[in-house]
Amino acid sequence: MTPGFSLWLDLLRAGAALTVLLGHMAHLRFTRGDYYVLREWNVASDAVIVFFVLSGLVIAAAAARDGSLGRFAFKRVTRIYGVLIPALLLTVVFDALGRWVDPAAYQAPFFEPVSGADMLLRGLTVTSEWQGLWPRLRLGSNGPLWSLSYEVAFYMLFATCVFLHGLVRVILVLLLGLLAGLPILALLPCWWLGVLVWWRMDQKAAPSLSMAWLCAIGGPVCALVLKISGLPDLLSQRTAEALAPFNHHLVLGYSDEALWSFVLASCIALHLWGVYGLASRRPSLEQTAHARAIRWIAGGSFSIYVVHYPSLHLLDAVLPNDLPGHDLWMFGLTLTICFAFARMFERPLAWQRGWLIGVWQRLSPGAAAAKLEME
Template identity: 40%
Template sequence: MTRGFSIYLDALRFLAALVVFASHMGYDRFTNGSMAWIRTLNLGSDAVVVFFVLSGFVIAFTTFARDRGPAAYAEARIARLYSVIIPALIFTFALDTLGTLTVPGAYQGWWYNGEDRIAQLLQGLTFTTQMWTDNTRVGSNGPFWSVAYEAWYYAGFGVAVFCKGRTRILLLALMALVVGPRVLLLGPCWLLGVGLQQLVARGHAASLSRTTGWLLAIAPWAIYAFALALHMPQRLTWYTYKLLGEQITPNALFGFSDEFVWNFGIAVLMALHFLGVYRLAREADWLGARAETAIRWCAGATFSLYLFHYPILTFLHGLPAYDSAKPLHAALMAAVTLVACFLLAEVSERRLGFWKRLVHGVFERLKPSPPTASGSGSLLSQRERG
């Protein structure tokens, strides 16, 4: 991966996290309808699809380029997930507890799940909040749903790469039976990122002309904007509803995967966009070291921004002095939330090295101990005596 493309991916994933954040700010209870347009366009959901494509590309790149074995792959993925998930679960439940005690009115709605926290915690830690028809909300942390998707994509990719023959087929089939249709429906979006990485690795992106690179980089955004203007997400969801026989809505059946046709279309557009950008973004000599440092630093808090912001917004909007109709209040709430997320990143994903060492230590302890020389000799003596 070239320096320029790597920087671009970092910038894009941070911007995608900001779009998700802004999308949630668009709820009436936070901004009194002043940002309703972003809810109407449903840009937050589209940004999650961008994450999936980007994730598939990056995971495939790090796996194939570094020639990792299954143990190293599992350690890296587990450390990456739990470095943020465990702090996010602790923080969510702690802030929700404080909030329900001090500003209970802020938690009286669909956006908060106050039932059986032990069950929520276990499901969160095992990525089972979105199995089949289940849709478990982890306290006030709405964005947590996508983690359950991402973790299973990691696991499925690991099985597909490191297992062979019948074992691979059986394990993938078993995983599909466990997770159910919701997670599987968005799987192709993640796999498009993997396919893109393979195209790049084989030199197809580098062989494109500069004109083609510009066309691929720009045209997908124009097509996306045109599709939004034609209300394609709503149209495709309506067609899905008709195909289901009008007995049940796509959301009731598929949860966060209810727009899977539209989501796959976005994934295709993003894969084409990435292909064009890869051709154009060589070494990015035009970008200075300071700008690169700033982009990398912001990108290093992306996962934290994504998983911490919603509980903070929920708590802050319940404070007695907060008035959602006042733009200054909304701006202050947004600023405080962003600062808090960056601070929380310092004790979560920016401590990835600590989590890698911790997970590696666990894996080392789980390894079977090789037979000692004395043990082998003792066994041989017993056989000889027998």
């Protein structure tokens, strides 16, 4: 993966995280509907699909680099829990404080009170959307954690397919699919398109220059044209008809636009394939101030995603509605909280992993070899 292509992935990751934040901030309860066009365009949901395609590509590359199930699992678990555990604690604290200040700011369906036991069980197992286990559950005000429940299922299915073999692989794939449920499986193809892009990259089969430009530009343009043409609404209608008399929103949950999501993911995958072809012709990249800024924002994108919603709810409760520059204050303070959170929990990932390996090495007599395996 060339520095130029890696930087472009970071740019997309940073842009998707900020798009999710702006898309959620556009809710009526936060900004009175002044930016409701972002809700009408459903930009937050589309940005999550960008995340899924990027995730498939990056996780496939990580699996190829890790080479073993143990190393792969260790890195995925530490990446998720190093941010998720403090994010769950922050959600509990922010929700309690916000409800104490202004209970009216915490109304269904955007807030669901949960017990501490449910927050721990469903949050720490990252299974709030696994319909084969129990009913769906919103973790307080932190609705965006739904996609993390999807991501973990995708990781587990992918690792099972890549690192296991024979009957064990077949049984575990079927079991995981049953436990995850239909909504998660409905968006799995979007994630696997990212894996497909990596597979083509791993084959060292870059597209021709003309094809690379066509895919890099044509992918986003095609997605935009199809969006403007009303294809998402048409596909949603077809989904509703196919699942009638059942309500497709209830059946599929956050995957109720699965058909449009796959179309969008296909456009994103084509775009990434094209950008890879262009970047492979320019392997070097200067470390400009712009590049460093992009990487810095992308380095906090996970924190933006898992912290922004409880932050918006708290700020909605405590900020006066007539505060001059109310929306700028809300946006700026939310980003400040997210980046402060990232500084404490997301960016020190290498240190966290080293500390865990050191503890394991001291506790386990045979951990010296394991240390080499995990690094």
